[in-house]
Amino acid sequence: MVVKIENLVKRYGDLVALDHFNLEIEEGEVFGLLGPNGSGKSTTINCLLALLEYDKGTIEVFGEEMTPTSYESKKNIGVIMQNVAVFDELTVYENIDYFCGLYIKDKNERKKLVEEAIEFVELQDYRKFRPKKLSGGLLRRLNIACGIAHKPKLIILDEPTVAVDPQSRNKILEGIQKLNQEGATVIYTSHYMEEVEQICTRIAIMDKGKNIALGTKDELKGMIDLGETISVEILELPEAVKEEIAHLPHVMNVTYENHLLKVRFSKGKHNLIRLLDVLKEKEIGFAGVHSELPTLNDVFLEITGKELRD
């Protein structure tokens, strides 16, 4: 077990940021903490890193209780904060070298690791640049390099892709998967469900400081009734036909807005065929037909009654 959190409670005055939160993360996982802003993701990470004192509960990392003086455990942890945390006064190389030097004392070993980190985030052409001269995406890559240069066994990434362009985002996500393939356990927090779905092997969905669902993405999607959502472009849909569709087997909900019919089905077979048969029978002309499987947003919606990005 790399991380074990039990009954964690953290209060800010009257606000309960973490409410008896539990979590276990195994070695080699890419673990996603998903939840809307204010759900308690960053508080969990800060407690896990012993940056915040908490009111109740226990946190163990690599089998040992995590405290501000757990320097042996900290040796094996790499942290990439939500905001870029580097020195503007130092160059790219100096920044990576400084933060790596907080873990690795041997100069030659450090030099090798810094070079590897620069190569990993593809900042070879920018090693003498100061952070102010880097674009947002490059800055994020520098931020990552500073967190992983010492080759940690556990890497914690707190929303590393906020305000990053799609190209840099893809590079960052690919990098995280590569780090995992090299043996690192990854904890990844985000409110972007697509990212979490893309890279995480297991996901915890958080809301109001609680762990409301936990599992692989398929397990999470399996927790809800929704099977698929079928959208059909129709110029005009009589109310009677809409009613008839609503009474088809497995239909959970029907909407027709802006010439788009949306039908949400619970799990079941032949939903699309049944729907198209009704339209054909009533001689309703239609254009594009799309079928979507449930997303983590659907899971969150069904559990909490609100959208992830509310």
Next chain:
Amino acid sequence: MQVFKLYFKLLRSNKGILIMYFAIFLTVALVISNAQSVDGNNNQEAMKEEILTITIIDEDQKSFGNGLKEYFSSGNDIVDMEYDEQKILDKLYWRKLDYALVIPKGFEESLLDEDVKDMTLKCMKVPGYFDASFFESELSLYTSKLTSLLKAGYSVEDAQKQLLDLQDEQTKVELATFVNANQNDKSTTFLAYVPYLFITLGMNGIGLILLTFNAPLVRARMECSSTTMKTRIAGLVGGILLYGMLLMVTVIVVVAIVSKGRIFMDVRFPYFLINMFGMLLFSLSLGFFTGTIAKNQDAVNGLVNVLSIGLCFLGGVFVPYEFFGDAVLKVAKFVPTYWYAVTNTKIGAMTEMTSGLANDIFWQVGLVLGYALVIFSVTIVIIANRRKQTA
């Protein structure tokens, strides 16, 4: 070691502002120490006799005029001129003449005969010119004494002879030196300005670096690392102390150049060092305080300007505290720079160490160290409270 090295890397990135304050200090200290200080026994030369150029136009042509010219020819340059108002004004304007005195016809008679209406001497001078006013008061004194002697029965010639004899009896005036000739030497005057250097560079060199170190994100990243807090603090403290030592060495090198190396042989040198060390620790603690409470670079700059100039003016660094009024002096005594300035003056004036002087010096340096300790402790309390709130 990482933090220690980082301290100097960050210091290097702020070198512009540090060099600027050093240049200001060096310019002010060197210019003023050269202008104000005097070497050895030159104090006497600082007070020298002024010679005025005077013309006395005697329209009366009696003995009074000759006696007057003879009296004032001692110590002044008496030039002969015809009465031409335009020419006199020109000479006054170009400062070729300091004073023009006209003895009107019948003046002597008016002095001797009470029945004759009093006459006054006519004068031409540059308005507000101090030297001319001085001559005027001398002249007034002369005529007053002469009138008294005439009333006592002296003739004009005898009375003027009496006054001339009196003039020969001079009192030798020597400029008092407070203790000895060292007092205003270049080293003492130069070192008087050291608080400005220490405060500005101490506050900038520590304040700006701590500001960067205390930025919440990098601090959090450092706290997540496996480098212990003790190691990080030791690195930072080491950096600050070495920086302080560099400041001290820089001042010693400049003083050595200013004094042409004589400072190292000077009996006062160790005491100057002790005094500077007290001020250095005060400045470093002020820098520590600034870096802890300031929110950004502008706040550091503002604090540096307000505190350095305020403390240096009020403490008698820029304006000698001898010129302070009683009220200002009372306030100044609450300022550490005042105690530095007082100690520096005492050390500057010393020829040999006495137990009383040693006691004074150590008490006063101790007072400055006390201020340093108070500021350091307050800063530690602020940091501790902040940590509690963050947690």
